Amino acid sequence: MSITLIFIWILIFLFWFVYRKYKKNFDEFESYGLKYMKPWEGVGSFFKIMLLKITMFDAVEDFYRKFSGQKVAPALSILNQRVFLIRDPTIIKQIAIKDFDHFVNHDKTVDENLDPVIGKNLFTLRDESWRKMRNSLSPIFTSSKMKMMFGILSETADDFVDFCNEKLESEGKIEIDCKSIFVRFAVDGISTAVLGFKADCLRNEKSQVYEMVQKIIKPPSSGIFKILIFVFAKWLYKLLKLKVLPPDVYEFFKAAIVNVMKEREEKGIFRPDVIELLMRAKRGQLAAADKNNEVNEAELSNFSANPEYEVKSKNSIIWTDDHFIAQGHLFFSAGLATSSVVLETVAYYLAVNKNYQNEIIKEVDAVENPTYEAIHKMKFLDMFISEVLRLWASPFLNRECNKDYKMDFGDGIVINVKNGDFVQFPVWSIHHDEKYFPNPEVFDPYRFSDERKGEILNYYMPFGIGPRICIASRFALMEVKVLIFKILSKFTFEACEKTPKKLKAKPSLTEFQFTEDIIVELKPRDGK
């Protein structure tokens, strides 16, 4: 037999062996009587995303619409990974909340063995390690701690208003590129609240914090390449000893958190920020309740803020420097782009909806003393932000099954979800589905009015769902509300020639972007 023939036989055998593995899954999906997505269909979308032809929103929406008759749409990736797109909000709730013990983890991104820092952050941590960390960090984000941090965020918002006044004086008008200016505000906000120092990025784009942040939110193409190697060839990632976090970013967070903690401990310095709370967490002295700062949440309008889930863990965490660096880095990577995009879109919808803006201004003017409570009692502001979060939520959320699970539709179909399978929740598509939100493309904050909001909580998940929900939703909402309050106390948002007529997401491999920059004008209010 010639070498060529042997080679052909080996190839045929390999092909048959691999095909059998795929076929087993096809047969199983068919046995449920469900249509499913074949691996090559997924490859098509993957390449379109990589070639910047479509956005992740488009890809998930196509998948969602294609299987409109089904509660669950199974799919098989090119690597034979089983994925279940859960189209039905009731099943999503069942999986993410009631049966959470089977779906504790986000998908396999970076684990602790591959990258000791990124692998230790709350988002990537898994199983018991995640429980311990979530348990430790949750008290940082309760409303009493938010109230403690309100003062420093409020000062950052005042500084933003001063900056606008300076711009008005020097340039005669305030035309803002919302993306750039709100990213800088969010960096200032997070660095004051988390790291305890003023980064002053509004005025100084060369600030060290801003430079670090650019590396975090806009990873260079080498970073994207590393992530691809990680996803498709972990062995190569290990062999090349790659690290997701660049060394200078690591050193920056080490100096800003670990060294600062040591200094504060030695000198007995107190500042009402996250570093202080992390120090208390390390000492095991971080109580969820805080007698001096109690807040009656029931009196506040905070529709999107997460409910608190009790996450139990057997042991408490033994903190290392890398644990602190990982969380510090995560607060920036998870918190900046998200809250700045919300601010950007809030500014846009205010500028193009003057009637709604006037309603919020009436609420602003009725507040005599802008405390944490007063700002969180502004009902219409809360409804307005909730609607922005509905329209621009993330395309989907992921969970990985960590314990075999029987997904029961209640109509005779029971799907076997196996350890290692993924489930996906198509948040954006549900938020834009006529079935759950009538006239979904219409910007209508009144969906969230007391009379109408009844059912919405069942379909609405801008901050995720279940115990793995965004830990910092209260922080993010406070940041957005306090800035909008301060701006509207002095200025109005006005659409100008450069303001886009419609918002559309732009295909991108890194940060979220709109096809057109959102430019609006801030005009001083009469007599303010």
Ligand code: HEM
């Ligand atoms: C409006 C702004 C924000 C939005 C829309 C948002 C949204 C989300 C979503 C959708 C998730 C995944 C939840 C899930 O899987 O169910 C998440 C997780 C997370 N977010 Fe946010 N987020 C925002 C701001 C922030 C900020 C400011 C921080 C930190 C300061 C933060 C820290 C985190 C962390 C640590 C997780 C991981 C939680 C875990 O796995 O236990 N987020 N966020």
